[in-house]
Each structure stands twice: as structure tokens, then as C-alpha cells.
Amino acid sequence: MGRRTDLLIVTALATATATPALAADRQDISIAPGRLGDAVIALGRQTGASIGMSDQSLAGIRTPEIRGRMTTQDALRRMLKGSDAKAQRVGDNGWRILRTARAPSPATAPAPITAAPAPDQPPAEIIVTASKRDTPLPRYAGMVETLGSGAFTTGEAAGGTATLLSRVASLSSTHAGAGRNKLFIRAIADSGVAGPTQATTGQYLGDMRLNYAAPDPDLKLYDVGRVEVLEGPQGTLYGAGSLGGIIRVMPNAPNLAEFGGQMSAGLSATQHGDPGGDLSATLNLPIVSEKLALRVVGYGMQDGGYIDDVNRGKDDVNRTRTYGGRAALRFVPDENWTIDLTGVYQHIDGDDAQYASRSVGRLERASAVAQPYYSDYLLGNLRIERQWDTLRFVSSTGYVRNILTESYDATQPGGAPALFRQRNKVDIFSTENRLVRDLDNGLGWILGASYLQSTSNLNRSLTSFGTVAPMQPEILPGVPLYGLGRAAPATGVRNMVKEATLFGEASFEPIRGLIGTIGGRLTNSRLSGEALDPVAALSSSVDLARAEAQADRSETIFLPSASLLTDAIADITLYARFQQGFRPGGLAVDDQRVRRFQNDRASTFEIGARKGVPGRDMFAASANVAYTDWRNIQADVTDRIGLPTTANIGDGRIYTVEGRIVLRPIPALTLDGSVIYNDSRLTQPTDFVRALSYDGRSLSLPNVANLGGRLAFDYRATLGNAMRFTLSGSARYVGKSRLGVGPILGQTQGDYVDTSLSAALTRGPVQYSLSITNLLDSNGNRFSLGTPFDLRTDYYTPLRPRTVRIGVDFAF
Missing domain, CATH: 3.55.50.30 (Phage tail protein beta-alpha-beta fold)
Structure with a gap:
């Protein structure tokens, strides 16, 4: 019954x-x-x-x-x-x-809620939802990479952004530590040091912006249904801070009909280092059937340290702990309305810095003090959607608070141990309201308006330990050394940006098989800034008033976009695309003085081709050639003292060539290969950059490898009627790059291969998994920055040594 x-x-x-x-x-x-x-x-x-x-x-x-x-x-x-x-x-x-x-027997009927589809069930047509218009992949004019449902195991979900880096060849990052890295797409990168400039890559959770003038928050990817990486610029639909492109993470929505959930646990062992582990749980709870449901995700993990500090006699000092969660409440009053309320919290604690020194030894360094950091992230979002046949209204409003506290060893030769701290607190309020009409096969239009307010407070201090000798060398001009662990404030800065925007885009088909798209974004930015705790000896009231007056201004910018696409040839898409992006200016601290930097703008023209759909067709391929003209580039550099600051470094250009081939020789096996080549140059450096350089030094743009590539395979098979087996592996090459602009930041990094292998066996609601990262135990240099108070030592940030993880997942 x-x-x-x-x-x-x-x-x-x-x-x-x-x-x-x-x-x-x-x-x-x-x-x-x-x-x-x-x-x-x-x-x-x-x-x-x-x-x-x-x-x-x-x-x-x-x-x-x-x-x-x-x-x-x-x-x-x-x-x-x-x-x-x-x-x-x-x-x-x-x-x-x-x-x-x-x-099937009752034991095999349920499947883990994050399990991948059966190997003989190919995915449906890929829709580029990050285009905000639900565009079918064959009719999207641009390079896009999608990681669909079931793409992440729980072990990979615990890796967060690191998992995306291993999957997408065009995505790169600094490696200062989880929660403090800068992400770059293609070759749109300013530098590796962290100053107050806005990110070049926009990050989104659903329709909510994750960051602005702050690094990647590195939210973990538990219970995520889909991730899309769109190469930029994406100025028309996403506005400021999308010069390189955008990353959109779409979590699984609450299920209105079924109670269920999943639990996972994993243990990891790192060669040369400490063990680690991770726990997670997901619960889906229908409150009113087909009307109201709650979905909750919680997780915690520890990444074992593997860097030894020989000066302080401590082993494995760079341990990192992360805990957090996400809650989503979905209310569907009828078939036309959907209301989602989402909350996110995550906290990251890093015991010490992630770098080593080659002159000391592999995975070793010699520091006078510990350099801990933490990231505290909070997000709330309300999304409302109303559907009328082919017409859709979406409203998304939310708030983000991101606090990042970092510390650097500031000890000088012959001086007492000293620690420099900076705390960047970013508050973002944003709202976007758009009306979308999705017509047949990628046609339609979008019209919207948005408002964003971002406030960044960057506070700095210097702490000297021990007794300060009379001849103690000065570390920061004008900042006293109290000794005995007492902190002295150093000059900081507050920046506020208010953006009001109108945007629109429309696609039409003048003749069969030819689609034209035009769009534009009109943005008014109101900027203001002020000094925080200015050092009196170096910052007169007149200088401060002048800088703050320059920062308090209004700018209106129009960003156009246009593309042509044809799919007249069966199963082949050809396209050409032009789009722009920008970042507003602001204030930065330079030699303890407050100075203004101006907005920059990137214009990209690209042509590309695409055949087939990856993972669905036996053969799928895509290729793209792009040219970017980047004017008045903002870059985070170092001032005379060595502290991070922001300045306009001049004009540049970037050539990019990339391609990808995905083969599916049998339904159970997918082979994936991609490559990207970048040629970036600073063609018109500013005077201060010329002063840093000398004849014969190449002024390539920083922190992006000239060559990168990835090879991967994925095998999924059914073992009888009771079990499913998956096996996947990848190797990614990261070419050479430079830390920054000029000889002081000219250290070489990159030129390494990162490898991984994972296997999983699923029987009914239980899945057992085994994964190995850095199979070759490579000691490659991911990032050359140690402490900005010593830019000449041979610092490097090694890959995490070979790590083995075993895990178990249980669905209910």
C-alpha cells in the first residue's frame, strides 16, 4: 500500500x-x-x-x-x-x-548525492549559465570550461581552489596560502604581491560576488553541482574586476521533495610532513513538501605542515586548519516563483608562512619569528526569480565581510626579531536586478541594473620583540620600535567604491546559422579614500589632504561588447568576439605616504572554433587566439621600503593561443588534453618602472606562465549490478614566470609538473576512495615571494609533497 x-x-x-x-x-x-x-x-x-x-x-x-x-x-x-x-x-x-x-536490489538503489552519473549515461547538452542567459555551449562566443555535477570527489572538494587549478589550464594563482592567493585567468595578471588593488578575476557563488579588493577566499567545494570558468574580459555582464574572466560556483539547491544527506571522512599522509584529515556532512530537509526546503553543509579539515624552520628548531610549521559551512533555504510558493536565502561562513587559520629557502635546504627555512595568518569570511544572499514562459526576472542582493590578517618577518640583520602585520577588512554590499528572455537556441536578450559598494580598510603595524638596542636599525621610516612585543601603528589606507550600473545584451540571427550579439555596460564609479594611522614624520596634513582630494572623484565608463558566431557547418562553431573590462582606481601607501592610482582598462579581440561537446561526443575540440590591449595597468608592487603598494605601471599587450581536445573512444573513458601559450609585454612602462629596470631586461608581465598544459583521463565502469568504479589521473605543466616587475621582483618561478591519481569504488550508498597528489614528489617552485622585507634571498614555495588520502562517503 x-x-x-x-x-x-x-x-x-x-x-x-x-x-x-x-x-x-x-x-x-x-x-x-x-x-x-x-x-x-x-x-x-x-x-x-x-x-x-x-x-x-x-x-x-x-x-x-x-x-x-x-x-x-x-x-x-x-x-x-x-x-x-x-x-x-x-x-x-x-x-x-x-x-x-x-x-536492482535495495542496496543499490540509492546513490551518494554527489556521485557522478553512470558511465553509460552521457551528460545532457552543456548550458553556459554564467552567461546569465542560459546559452547552449555551441552558441557561446568565447572560451569556457565547465565542471559539471559529480566532477568533484569529497577529497577534491576539500582542496577548494587548488582543485580548480589542477583542472583548468588557463587558470593560475599565487601561492601565499589558502585564503590569501590571487587568481588569474589567461594572462591577465598584475603581480604576485598583495596590495589594495581590485582582483582581475571575478568570483561568484551563484549570482553573488565573492570578492572585490581582496584575495580568493578559497571556499571549499562541498556539495557543488557545477563550476564554470569564463575567460574575459566579461565587462558587459559582470563589470569591474572581470578583466581576466570570471569563476562561477553553483552549489546544489535544496531538494523540495526528498530528505537525504551525505557524510564523508578522509585521512591524509604527507611525505616529509604531518598527517591531515577532513570531515564533511550535508543534510537536505524538506520542511513543507514541494514548497520549502533547507540544505545545510558543514566541514572541517587540517592540512599537515611540511616546512621546517631550522632557526627556531620547529618542524612542519605551515599547518593550516579550515572550518566552515553553508546553509540554503528555498521557498517555492508556486511554479513561477523561486526564493533562495543563502548563508556562508568559513575560517582559515595558518600557523605559519608557506615558503622555504633553497640555501637552507629542501622544505626548510630560517626565520626569526612565526608568521601566522587567518582569513574570516561571511556571506549572505537573497535571490528571487520569477518566470513567465520565456521571460525571467532575477534579483540578487547580498553582503560579504572578508577579514584577512597576515604577518611577515621584518627582522633586520643585527636587530631584534620583528613582525609586520596587516589586516585587510573588506565589506561588500551588492544588488543586481535583471530581466532575461531566453529564446530558441541561444537567442534572446538581457537587461539589468546593479549597485555595488565596497569598503576596504587596510591597517598595518610593526612589532619588535626583545629589548631594543640604541643602535637598532630602522625598519619602517617614522615607525618607532618599542620592543617587548609592543605594536606601533604604520600608515594604512581606506578605499571606498560605489558603482551604479546599467547593462544589456542581445543576440539575434539575421540569417540562418549566423548569430550576432551586441552589448554594453554603463558604470558610474564614485571613489573615495583616506589614510589610516598616518606616520606623522613622513605624511604632512597637506600631503594627505591632496591625496585624499584626488581619490574623492566620480568616473563614468562605458564598456562595449560584440560578437559574431556561426554554426552553419554541422557540429562546428566559429566565432569572433570583442569585449572590454576595467578596474577603478584608489589610494595606496607608498613609502609611508598615501598616493593615488588610476583606473585601468583591458580590450580583447579573439577568434575561435569549437567542435562537439566535451564528455558527450567521441571527439570534441576547441581553439582560440586572442589579443589584449591593457592600458594604464594597475599592479601591486613594492615600495622603497619593500612593502606592498599599488601603482600604474604603464601599457601592455598580451597574445594568447590555447586549445583543447577531449576524446571519448568508449562510453566509459574520457581523455582530455589542453595547452595555453602566453606572450605578454609591458610595452610602455612608466618612469618609475624604467628606473627599476635596465637595458636588456625583458619587461614581461608578471606571474603568468608563458606555457602551460594539462593531460588527464577519466574512466568510469559498472562492476556487475552492485558497484561502480572510477579511476582518474592528470598531469599539469606550469611554465616559467616572474614574480613581479623590475629586477627586485624578477625572481623566476614555475617550470614544474604537478601530477595526481585517484580511484573510487561505490556500492549502494557507500563510496571508498584513494587519491595521491604530487605523484613524483616534485619540489617545484610555485611562488617566489617569502617576506617583502627580504626580496633578495632565494625563497620559494614548494609544491605540497606527495600526499596520500583515503576516504569514505556515506549517503542516506
Whole structure:
């Protein structure tokens, strides 16, 4: 009786919420990956079809994402492809789902909520949702990489941004430590040191911006359904800070119909270092069936240290601990409205810096003091969506608070141990409201308005330990040395940016197979800044007033975009695209004085080609050639004292060539290869950059490798009717790059290969996994910056040594 009751409920829900439509009509359908029971309810709502099931256990079949314009029959065919079920027509607009093979045993019916689709069930058509217009991949003009549902194991989720770096060849990063790194896409990078300038890569959780004038928060990727990396600029849709592109992370939404969850645990052992571990749990709780549901994610982890400090006699000092969570509440009052309330919190504690010194020894350094750091991140977001057939309204409003506290060894030769600290507190309020019309096959338009306010408070101090001798060498001009652990304030800075924006974009098809897209973004930025704790000896009131007056200004910028795309040749897309991006100016501290830096702008023209869909077709390939003209480049550099500051370093240009090939020789195996080449130059350096350089030194732009590439494989097989086995591996080459501009920051980094291998065995709700990172135990240099108070020592940031992790996941 219970089984029949459940079946009738599923059928009734699919029917009661339906609106009349003909079965043969093509309609816009958007269904997230999940269970068949939820998918048929959503399909019934969107198409008006009546859909029933012959057996309630069919509701647990995993289904892929279904997006696009199609008939109900086509949608059902995609849902059930590779499963042991089929759809049978009942009347003009009714369907009944029947089982075609023997039912699996109860132990194999449920699957972990983050498990990948079965190997014989290819993914549905890829939709570029980060375009904000749900554009099918074959009709998106640009380079994009998507990591879909089931792409991350729990071990990879614990890696956060590091996992994305290992998957996307065009993505690079500094490596100062989790929560304090700068991300770069393609070759749009300013420098490796951390100053008050805005990021070149925009990061988003759903529709909510994660950062502005702050590093990557490195949110962990637990319970994430999809990640999209769009190469930039993306100024039309995303505005300031998207010169290089954007990274959009889309977590799994609350399931309105089914209670469930997952728990995971892992233990890791690092060669030459301490052990580590990770725990996570996900719970999905329907509160009011089909109306209100809560989804909660919590996690904690420890990455064991592997750097020894011989001066202080301590081993494995660079241990890092992270804990955090995410909660999402979804309310669906009817089939047209969806309201999501999301909260995120994450805290990262780093016991010490991540760098070593080659002159001391492998994985060793000699510091006078510990250099701890922490990152504290909080986000809240309200998203409201209203649907009218092909018209959709989206409103997203939220708040971010990000506090990053860092410390650097400032000890001078012959002086007492000293520590320099800086605390960057960033508050972001943003709201965006847009109206979107998604027409057939990538056509349509978007019109929106947004407002953003970002406030950054950068405070600095200098602490000397021990007794200060009369002849103690000066560390920061004008900053006293009190000794005995007493902190003295150093000059800091506050920057505030208020941006009001109107944007729009439209795609049209003047002739069959040729799509044109035009767009623009009009932004008014109001900028203000002031000094914090200015050093009286070096910063007169007149100087401060002049700098702050220059920073208090208003700028209006228009960013155009245009593209042409043709798919007239079967299964091949050709496109050309032009787009711009910018970053507003602000104030920075230079030699303890406050100075202004101006906005910069990047213009990119690119041409590309694409064939097939990765992971779905037997052969898929993409290639792209781009030229970027970057004017008045903002860069985080070091001042005369050696502290991070921001300045305009001149004009530059970048040539980029990249390509990717994905082969699927058999349904269970995917082979993936990608390569990227960058040629970047500072063509018109400013006077102070010329003063830092000398004849014959190449003025290449910093922190982006000239050559990079990745090879990977993924194998997924079913072992009988009870188990699934996956095996994947990758090797990524990171070419040579420079830390910054000028001979002082001219250290070479990169030129290493990073490797990984992982395997998983899934039986019913339980999955066992084994992974190895840095298989070759490479000692490659990821980042050349140690402490900015000593830029001439041979500091390097090594890859984490070979690490083995074993894990278990349990779904319920």
C-alpha cells in the first residue's frame, strides 16, 4: 500500500501543477541533475504533461541536467538514456514510465548525492549559465570550461581552489596560502604581491560576488553541482574586476521533495610532513513538501605542515586548519516563483608562512619569528526569480565581510626579531536586478541594473620583540620600535567604491546559422579614500589632504561588447568576439605616504572554433587566439621600503593561443588534453618602472606562465549490478614566470609538473576512495615571494609533497 501511495503522489504532483500543452510542442525546459522523481515533477510543471510511474523505486534513478528547447518526449528520452526505464505515451499529453529490466536490489538503489552519473549515461547538452542567459555551449562566443555535477570527489572538494587549478589550464594563482592567493585567468595578471588593488578575476557563488579588493577566499567545494570558468574580459555582464574572466560556483539547491544527506571522512599522509584529515556532512530537509526546503553543509579539515624552520628548531610549521559551512533555504510558493536565502561562513587559520629557502635546504627555512595568518569570511544572499514562459526576472542582493590578517618577518640583520602585520577588512554590499528572455537556441536578450559598494580598510603595524638596542636599525621610516612585543601603528589606507550600473545584451540571427550579439555596460564609479594611522614624520596634513582630494572623484565608463558566431557547418562553431573590462582606481601607501592610482582598462579581440561537446561526443575540440590591449595597468608592487603598494605601471599587450581536445573512444573513458601559450609585454612602462629596470631586461608581465598544459583521463565502469568504479589521473605543466616587475621582483618561478591519481569504488550508498597528489614528489617552485622585507634571498614555495588520502562517503 505504501508503494502505491508514493506512486500516486508522484503522479499527482506532476499532473496537478501542469498547464495544458501539446505533447509535440517544443518548449523551454530547465531541470537540474538529480532524481527521476523530482525531474518528472519539474517536467510536468514546465510542459503541462501528465507523467506517472509503474514502480515507485524508479523515482531514485539518477538523471542528468536537462536544458534547452525541446518536446516532452525528447526531454524524457534524455532523462532515461542509459537507465533501465522507458517512457510510454498515454493519450495526447500523458506519459507513463516503465521498467525495462530487472529491478536492482535495495542496496543499490540509492546513490551518494554527489556521485557522478553512470558511465553509460552521457551528460545532457552543456548550458553556459554564467552567461546569465542560459546559452547552449555551441552558441557561446568565447572560451569556457565547465565542471559539471559529480566532477568533484569529497577529497577534491576539500582542496577548494587548488582543485580548480589542477583542472583548468588557463587558470593560475599565487601561492601565499589558502585564503590569501590571487587568481588569474589567461594572462591577465598584475603581480604576485598583495596590495589594495581590485582582483582581475571575478568570483561568484551563484549570482553573488565573492570578492572585490581582496584575495580568493578559497571556499571549499562541498556539495557543488557545477563550476564554470569564463575567460574575459566579461565587462558587459559582470563589470569591474572581470578583466581576466570570471569563476562561477553553483552549489546544489535544496531538494523540495526528498530528505537525504551525505557524510564523508578522509585521512591524509604527507611525505616529509604531518598527517591531515577532513570531515564533511550535508543534510537536505524538506520542511513543507514541494514548497520549502533547507540544505545545510558543514566541514572541517587540517592540512599537515611540511616546512621546517631550522632557526627556531620547529618542524612542519605551515599547518593550516579550515572550518566552515553553508546553509540554503528555498521557498517555492508556486511554479513561477523561486526564493533562495543563502548563508556562508568559513575560517582559515595558518600557523605559519608557506615558503622555504633553497640555501637552507629542501622544505626548510630560517626565520626569526612565526608568521601566522587567518582569513574570516561571511556571506549572505537573497535571490528571487520569477518566470513567465520565456521571460525571467532575477534579483540578487547580498553582503560579504572578508577579514584577512597576515604577518611577515621584518627582522633586520643585527636587530631584534620583528613582525609586520596587516589586516585587510573588506565589506561588500551588492544588488543586481535583471530581466532575461531566453529564446530558441541561444537567442534572446538581457537587461539589468546593479549597485555595488565596497569598503576596504587596510591597517598595518610593526612589532619588535626583545629589548631594543640604541643602535637598532630602522625598519619602517617614522615607525618607532618599542620592543617587548609592543605594536606601533604604520600608515594604512581606506578605499571606498560605489558603482551604479546599467547593462544589456542581445543576440539575434539575421540569417540562418549566423548569430550576432551586441552589448554594453554603463558604470558610474564614485571613489573615495583616506589614510589610516598616518606616520606623522613622513605624511604632512597637506600631503594627505591632496591625496585624499584626488581619490574623492566620480568616473563614468562605458564598456562595449560584440560578437559574431556561426554554426552553419554541422557540429562546428566559429566565432569572433570583442569585449572590454576595467578596474577603478584608489589610494595606496607608498613609502609611508598615501598616493593615488588610476583606473585601468583591458580590450580583447579573439577568434575561435569549437567542435562537439566535451564528455558527450567521441571527439570534441576547441581553439582560440586572442589579443589584449591593457592600458594604464594597475599592479601591486613594492615600495622603497619593500612593502606592498599599488601603482600604474604603464601599457601592455598580451597574445594568447590555447586549445583543447577531449576524446571519448568508449562510453566509459574520457581523455582530455589542453595547452595555453602566453606572450605578454609591458610595452610602455612608466618612469618609475624604467628606473627599476635596465637595458636588456625583458619587461614581461608578471606571474603568468608563458606555457602551460594539462593531460588527464577519466574512466568510469559498472562492476556487475552492485558497484561502480572510477579511476582518474592528470598531469599539469606550469611554465616559467616572474614574480613581479623590475629586477627586485624578477625572481623566476614555475617550470614544474604537478601530477595526481585517484580511484573510487561505490556500492549502494557507500563510496571508498584513494587519491595521491604530487605523484613524483616534485619540489617545484610555485611562488617566489617569502617576506617583502627580504626580496633578495632565494625563497620559494614548494609544491605540497606527495600526499596520500583515503576516504569514505556515506549517503542516506
